[in-house]
Amino acid sequence: MTETTANLADDKAGGKRRLPLSVLPIIELAMLALLLLYPILITYLTAEGETLDFNNYFVVRVTSIILLAMLAVSFDLCWGYSGIMSFGQALFFGIGGYFVAKLSEETGTTSLLVIVPAGMLVGLLSALFVGWFLLISKRTPTIIFVALGTLTASFAAERLVAGWQWVGAGNGMSIWDFATIFGTELEPGIGFYYLAVAFLLIAYLASRYLVRSQFGLALAGIRQNEHRLAFLGYRLQAFKLIVFSFAGLIAGWAGAIYAFHEGFVGPSTVGVTTSTYAVLYGLFGGVGTLIGPVIGAGVIEGLTVILSDNETLKAYWPIALGAVMLVVVAYQPTGLVGLLVSQRERFGSFGVRQGGKSSGTDDTGKATGND
Amino acid sequence: MDVAVKLIFDVLAFSSIMVLVVLGLAVIASMMGIFNLGHGEFVLLGAYTVYIFREMGLPEWTGMLAAPFLVAIAGLVIEIAFIRRLYASPVIAMLATFAIGLIIRELIRVLIGGQYYAIDEPVPGSVSLLGVDVSAWRAIIIFLTGALMVACFLFLTRTSFGLQIRGALENPGLARASGVSTTRLYAFTFAFGAALAGLAGALMVPLFSLSADLGVRFLVQAFLSVMLGGVGTFEGPILGSAVIGAMVPGFQWLREIPLFGIMVGDLIQPIVAEVLVFIVALVIVKFRPDGFITKGRI
Numbered sequence: 172m173t174e175t176t177a178n179l180a181d182d183k184a185g186g187k188r189r190l191p192l193s194v195l196p197i198i199e200l201a202m203l204a205l206l207l208l209y210p211i212l213i214t215y216l217t218a219e220g221e222t223l224d225f226n227n228y229f230v231v232r233v234t235s236i237i238l239l240a241m242l243a244v245s246f247d248l249c250w251g252y253s254g255i256m257s258f259g260q261a262l263f264f265g266i267g268g269y270f271v272a273k274l275s276e277e278t279g280t281t282s283l284l285v286i287v288p289a290g291m292l293v294g295l296l297s298a299l300f301v302g303w304f305l306l307i308s309k310r311t312p313t314i315i316f317v318a319l320g321t322l323t324a325s326f327a328a329e330r331l332v333a334g335w336q337w338v339g340a341g342n343g344m345s346i347w348d349f350a351t352i353f354g355t356e357l358e359p360g361i362g363f364y365y366l367a368v369a370f371l372l373i374a375y376l377a378s379r380y381l382v383r384s385q386f387g388l389a390l391a392g393i394r395q396n397e398h399r400l401a402f403l404g405y406r407l408q409a410f411k412l413i414v415f416s417f418a419g420l421i422a423g424w425a426g427a428i429y430a431f432h433e434g435f436v437g438p439s440t441v442g443v444t445t446s447t448y449a450v451l452y453g454l455f456g457g458v459g460t461l462i463g464p465v466i467g468a469g470v471i472e473g474l475t476v477i478l479s480d481n482e483t484l485k486a487y488w489p490i491a492l493g494a495v496m497l498v499v500v501a502y503q504p505t506g507l508v509g510l511l512v513s514q515r516e517r518f519g520s521f522g523v524r525q526g527g528k529s530s531g532t533d534d535t536g537k538a539t540g541n542d
Numbered sequence: 543m544d545v546a547v548k549l550i551f552d553v554l555a556f557s558s559i560m561v562l563v564v565l566g567l568a569v570i571a572s573m574m575g576i577f578n579l580g581h582g583e584f585v586l587l588g589a590y591t592v593y594i595f596r597e598m599g600l601p602e603w604t605g606m607l608a609a610p611f612l613v614a615i616a617g618l619v620i621e622i623a624f625i626r627r628l629y630a631s632p633v634i635a636m637l638a639t640f641a642i643g644l645i646i647r648e649l650i651r652v653l654i655g656g657q658y659y660a661i662d663e664p665v666p667g668s669v670s671l672l673g674v675d676v677s678a679w680r681a682i683i684i685f686l687t688g689a690l691m692v693a694c695f696l697f698l699t700r701t702s703f704g705l706q707i708r709g710a711l712e713n714p715g716l717a718r719a720s721g722v723s724t725t726r727l728y729a730f731t732f733a734f735g736a737a738l739a740g741l742a743g744a745l746m747v748p749l750f751s752l753s754a755d756l757g758v759r760f761l762v763q764a765f766l767s768v769m770l771g772g773v774g775t776f777e778g779p780i781l782g783s784a785v786i787g788a789m790v791p792g793f794q795w796l797r798e799i800p801l802f803g804i805m806v807g808d809l810i811q812p813i814v815a816e817v818l819v820f821i822v823a824l825v826i827v828k829f830r831p832d833g834f835i836t837k838g839r840i
Contacts (some may be wrong), residue, residue, distance in 0.1 A: 256633055304824070310831060314633055315577055317764050320824060326762045327820040334813025341756050443758070447644070454637065493644035501624055502638045 192319060194512045199462050206368050210361050226360030229476075234359060235432055236472040237367040241425035242445075243375050243452035245418040245462030250450075250457030252382050252390050253414040255306070255395075256318035259325030260449040262301070263294040263419040265441025267426030269332065272344040272436045283352045285364075286427050294423015295416055302415035304407045311397070322443065329442030343437025350431040359432055370428060371465070374421045379461055381417065390414065451492060454499050455505025460517055466507055547674045549791065555680040558687035559746045559785030561780050563760050564767040565694065566738030568779035571768055572602045573711055574730045576625070580643030581619045581764065582757025583650075584736045587613045588743025589752050590650050592661055602748070603664040609744035610737040618735025621729050629728070643757075651754035657680065663748040681743050690741075695776060711774065763790075766823040772832050 213229045242264050249257040267290035274280050274289060305312060305320040312320075333341050349356040350363075357363050381387060392400045393407055401407050430436040439445060448471075456467025471492065476482045499506060505517070567581045576699075588609040595605030628635035663679040670676075675691055698704040710717040710724050718724050743756070750756060763786050771782025793815035 240703065271580075286671070304828065308828065308831075312831065315636070316769065316827070316831070318633070318636065319577065319769065323762050323766065323820050323824060327817045331813060331817045334816075450637070450640075487648075488647050489648035491608075493641045493648060496641035496644065497638055500634055500641060501628065504634065 193435075193516055195460065195462065195508075198508065198511065199464075202465060203372070203460060206237070206371075210364050217452070218461055226358065230364050231359045231372040232476050233473075234364045234367045234494065235429060236469060236476075237364070238425045238432060239448070239452070239472060240465040240468040241371050242422050242449050243468040244371075244374060244378055245421040245425070246449040246453045247408060247458050247461055247464045248382070248414055248418040248421070249442075250453060251460070251464075252387070252394070253411050254394055255321075255411055255453070256314055257413055257415070257418070257446075258318050258450065259321035259323075259328075259446045260418070260422055261441055261443075262321070262325040262328050263298050263422035263538045264426035264429070264445060264449075265328065265436065266297050267294045267423030267429030268436035268440050269290075269344065270423075271427040272346050272430050273338065273386045275348060275431075276344065277344055279348070281348045281351045281431075283350050283357070286350060286431060287370075287424060290427025291420050291424045295420040295424065297423070298419020299412070302412045306412050306415065308408075311312055311401075311408065312475050322446070325441065325446045325538070328444050329438050332441055334422075334439035339437075343435055343440075346431055346434050346436070347427055363432060367428065367432070374424065375461060375465070378417075378421070382461070386410075386413075387467055447506035447542075451496055453506075454496060454504075455506055457508030457512075457517075460506075460508045460512065463506050463508035470507070474521075480521060548676070548687035551676050551680070552790045552791050554684050555677075556791060557784045559742060559749075560767060560783035560787040561687050561691065561762070562738055562745065562761065563764045564741035564771075564779045564783040565691070566735035566742070567764050568771070568773070569731055569738070570735040570767045571696040572774040573707070574625075574635075574728055575632045575773075576629070576639065577632075577765065577768075578735065579636055579640035579761070580620075580641065581639075581735070581739055582759075583643040583646035584617060584739035584757070585614055585743035585746075586650060586754070586757035587616060587646060587761060588740030589661075589747035589756055590654075590743075591740065592744050592747050593654070593659055593740075593752050595662065601664065602662060606664065606741075606744040610741040612738035612745075613740025614733040618729060618733040620727045620736075621732040625732060626729070627727070647754050647757065654752065654754065656754065661747045661752060666772070679748060686745065690738075691780065698776060762820065766820065766827065769827045770823055773820055786819065786823060789822065792820055 210225060210230045210233075214225050214227060215232075217227065218224075242260060245256055245263070246257060246260045249255040249260065266282055270293040271286050271290055280286070289528060301324055305317050332338050332343075338344055349358055351357060352366075357366065382390065389400065389405055392403075393405070393410060397407055426436075426440070429440075443521065447513075452467035452471060453464040454467070455471060456465065457463030475488065478488050503509060505512075505514075509517070556602045563581070564587055566584070567578060569763035570576055570578050570581075589610040591612050592602055592605035595608065596602055608767050624638050624642065625635055628638055663677075665678045665682055667678050669678045669681055670674040698707060706717070706727060709720070710722060710727050717727075748827070764783070767786045768779045769782070770785060771778030771780065
């Protein structure tokens, strides 16, 4: 009996294994193609007369959606991959935005070469601090404590900036200058659009690398059974803190660019509403896939743009979003992507496979070393 | 002396409202392990009931009387339709309550047209307390809250239904084996928590005007109160909400005290005082994860 199972396992792992049809890379590539072609398509479709305006409204709006998709990816890293229910992901997004807004107001800095690292650094440090406070303790904090802690942090930050004259209080801060790259001004439009796509792509690939690496394998183990992993000698909270900080980095980066794109950063950017939307994008698109939240952000924000012309529907739209969230949570926890992608594929494979054996030597070494 | 009485009274009034909100939240959290993120919207529903009754031409107090019952029914329906199936995974249930809260909040925002409505106090005027004039309505809120706490405590400790609740809290499996329907009990608990929130909303709406975001401002403070006090106890959350309720006006009051020759108020802006409450509460919860009260669970 055991022999046959072993043989079966061998067969499966060996060369004869049939490659399962993988849907996820197809979705990812399709999404990339769509993002790359979109401005050209929409410009031709909406063109009036002979002149083509590549900096039209639809391109500008979708640029902000792409930046929000980065926020959604950072949420997915927390909830989908490391089981941190971050109800305050907008905190890092907003802090990134506020920091660069203040930076450009005080020093006149508009160069992206400064803005991007500044946003990243502020996001990283604030996430590191919040994460250290919420995650690192002698006893593993409950998932509920972390969820409420992030929510509280985001709410408190919103109240703080809303009443703080130094950062514009309730009116927020306006950024009057355009972002510059090597001295060239970058207006919202097609140039900014492709820059945002490039940023999303970099953040996405970096996240994808992280969660598919051996580090990601440990994260998968944490999701499956925290106690077992702790028993094997993994410092769970350190793992979680690393992912949380990295997610904060992406959120801060996106927030900094978002502030320059909108030319404005206000209390709601840092607060509960934006945090909620990050959760919503993730759950709707499908957490634990990375591409899911991007699609979720695209669909939800895309519909918001379309519906914003209609005053009646606009008022009812948040209600519909709540209903969608309820249905997804209760009946379709894997989200939109879950309709297409199998459970097994969602789980993914890790690291490099060599001769049918997974290259888990590093991990086993660590595990035995600690036993 | 007058200032002190007034301060204590203000603290008591605010704490009373917090106790009402927190008690409902804590009952649900202790029993089912779910932090109801839609709790603020139950508060809002209670406030909205008063508004509806007033629009129908009825006096405010009828709305306040009806609010807990109507909100309890709403809570019961929500429990049966959605929450019931999610007890196995508290985080998912929390997200569901959040979605429900979002729906209620935005629905009411549409219904009241995004306006602010002032609701009159059913008992206007002021009463004299230790020679200081204080608002009569606030005094009634304090009295009602006190009475309700006593009633809840007696209900939980003296009635057989209360015993069932305590049993299910202690060990749900054993309670089921002893013939207690935990399903029914959970539904009742959820409705009861909602009723308390509805009552809180109805009583507080004359103090704060009615707007769609009425519930949200209490939600985070209520959560922190429950965590401060400790889940699973009766007196813990009450103590927690009293602490939070005292901190909010307390920090504001602190600004008036001169310290080392400079006014603290110059250093602490009003907004910082508000945020400080959250930070202090989080720090306490961090170092006392079980809350103030860990022994003597009901």
